[in-house]
Amino acid sequence: MGVSRELSLAEVFQLGYYWETKILLTAVKLDVFSALDGKAKPADDIAARIGADPSALTLLLNALVALRLLHREGDRYANSATAAAHLVRHSSQYIGHLLLLHDAEWDNWGKLEQTIRTGRRSVDRHVFETDPELGANVLAVLHRIGKQSGPDFAQRLQLSGPLRMLDLGGGAGTNSIAFCQTYPELTATIFDLPATLRLTEKTVKEAGLESRIALHPGDFNTDGLSGPYDLVLMSDILHYQTFETNEALVRKVFDHLVPGGRLVIKDRFLDETGTGPAWTTAFAVHILVNTQQGGCYKTGDAMEWMRRAGFASITELERTAVVQGVK
Ligand SMILES: C[S@@+](CC[C@H](N)C(=O)[O-])C[C@H]1O[C@@H](n2cnc3c(N)ncnc32)[C@H](O)[C@@H]1O
Incomplete structure (x- = not known):
């Protein structure tokens, strides 16, 4: 293992930065990628398909473009090759369930401070038992x-x-x-x-x-x-x-x-x-x-x-x- 190098300040900031994580998990939960399966669509169409507010969804879609999970052509959004292979539900290589598990555990992570302070667990049952x-x-x-x-x-x-x-x-x-x-x-x-x-x-x-x-x-x-x-x-x-x-x-x-x-x-x-x-x-x-x-x-x-x-x-x-x- 050896002695590891000191963390830079930039890396500390990066570590604390979970916005993109939650943007990805929420997109999978909303099943944005399946809504785009095989066809580029404007935000309004996607919003109607998944049941979302068009302007709020546009911000999420733009962030997904910046994350390189979607492409935008004009006002239409399309899946990247990776998203098409792994984040579209009926794809044989879909891995979204794993990300849905992380999302299901999100609220538990929110109780980390409490758990560390008290030493008491805050969940009764593992997600696998409840779902x-x-x-x-x-x-x-x-x-x-x-x-x-x-x-x-x-x-x-x-x-x-x-x-x-x-x-x-x-x-x-x-x-x-x-x-x-x-x-x-x-x-x-x-x-x-x-x-x-x-x-x-x-x-x-x-x-x-x-x-x-x-x-x-x-x-x-x-x-x-x-x-x-x-x-x-x-x-x-x-x-x-x-x-x-x-x-x-x-x-x-x-x-x-x-x-x-x-x-x-x-x-x-x-x-x-x-x-x-x-x-x-x-x-x-x-x-x-x-x-x-x-x-x-x-x-x-x-x-x-x-x-x-x-x-x-x-x-x-x-x-x-x-x-x-x-x-
Ligand atoms: C993380 S998975 C590991 C699966 C497999 N051994 C592997 O390495 O890929 C844990 C497995 O343990 C099973 N399991 C958990 N508690 C169990 C119990 N009390 N009796 C029998 N199986 C149990 C779960 O259903 C699940 O399939």
């Missing part, structure tokens, strides 16, 4: 993005043989699909909430892996996990839960592994100092303001859960990202 449809849509976007990195991760684990894998909180199945594609003898069980598995059913089918990937509906904290398994993967599920719940879950997983079986935890861990990696330090604040009880944990925490559960040969396979324990 499961948005949650499923976000998972679908993450799946599309994750398809690129999934196979690399699978390869780096260097597995072999006819392994039975449990993908706990496997979501849209990004990892299970990549693992099955990388290792021809591997079979996987994706364990997730019933509402999520409706999406998973589609992605598994699209990948043509119905015969090798089973879906197991349930709550991993309270329900049985079946098994036994040779490999359990916990990828990006622990930061929504408390330290104690995670400790109990790791112990439960231990009981469902064969001797010699391994648990792999992949997450966004903080390093020992808590000041890095940079993205994760901000993610920790995000978890603080947007979840009732989640936390961003250190690699050492995950290793401690494994130790207490009885795992041996506990190693950090990838710094602040992947921890493994063998039963």
